[in-house]
Amino acid sequence: MLETINKTFLNEVIAFTPRRFVDSRGHFSETYNADTLAQHGITTQFVQDNQSYSRDIGTVRGLHFQAPPSAQAKLIRVLQGVIWDVAVDIRKGSPTYGQWVGCELSAEKGNQLFIPEGFLHGFVTRTADCMVAYKCSATYAPDTEGSVRFDDPDLAIDWGIDVQGAHLSDKDAAAVSFAAFASPFVYEGA
Incomplete structure (x- = not known):
């Protein structure tokens, strides 16, 4: 049973909070x-x-995707700490192509975010010692993975941090710009 469920600005991206049963x-x-x-x-x-x-x-961590036929939908939750989680629509022809939505997820709130195929995904930690768990709809396929720079000026994502001080993997630091990105996803209508 869910306590709350909300479609975000990008309708296919859904935020929800499972109900908690509290006792002593x-x-x-x-x-x-x-x-x-x-x-x-x-x-x-x-x-x-x-x-x-x-x-x-x-x-x-991000912005990541896997291309078809190994595209991944994800269901994200935080086990410890707080993150700012972001999804970016990369479906060519979508009325919201290149637009993003962000959601704070925390272990304390227990909220989750569903991100379907055709979206970039990334997050930034807002607290130290964060543990994030997520379900994927396809197994990891390194030959289909890709990434776009988290700090790309065309996307203008507000990460809530000084991007110059971000901790990145070498792979994420070498990600392509959004302008140079050729999306493998196509919008199929509502």
């Missing part, structure tokens, strides 16, 4: 239920779970 021991939450999500239009079948740990505040 702490709380219990059903973090994933395919039937409950299907009632709200999320019918994606997930096949892989990932988890990341980021030591420092200002660690950026």
Whole structure:
């Protein structure tokens, strides 16, 4: 059962918070239920779970995607700490192509973000020692992966940090600009 569910500015990207049952021991939450999500239009079948740990505040992971036939939808939640999670529409022909939406996710709130195929995904840590878990609809396929610079001026994403001080992997630091990016995704209408 979900406590809240909200479509974001990019309608296919959905934010929700599972209901928590609180007692003297702490709380219990059903973090994933395919039937409950299907009632709200999320019918994606997930096949892989990932988890990341980021030591420092200002660690950026992204903006990533996998191209078809290995495109990934993702369901993101935070196990420890707080992140700013971002999705960017990269479906050619979409009325929201190149537009982004961000959502603060935290272990304390227990909220989650669903990002379908055809979107870049990335996040920045707002607290130290962040652990993020996410479900993926396709297994990791390195020959189909790609990335776009998180600080690309054409996207103008507000990460809430000094981007010059961001902690990046070498791969993310070498990502292409949005202008040089050739999207493998095509918008199929509403």
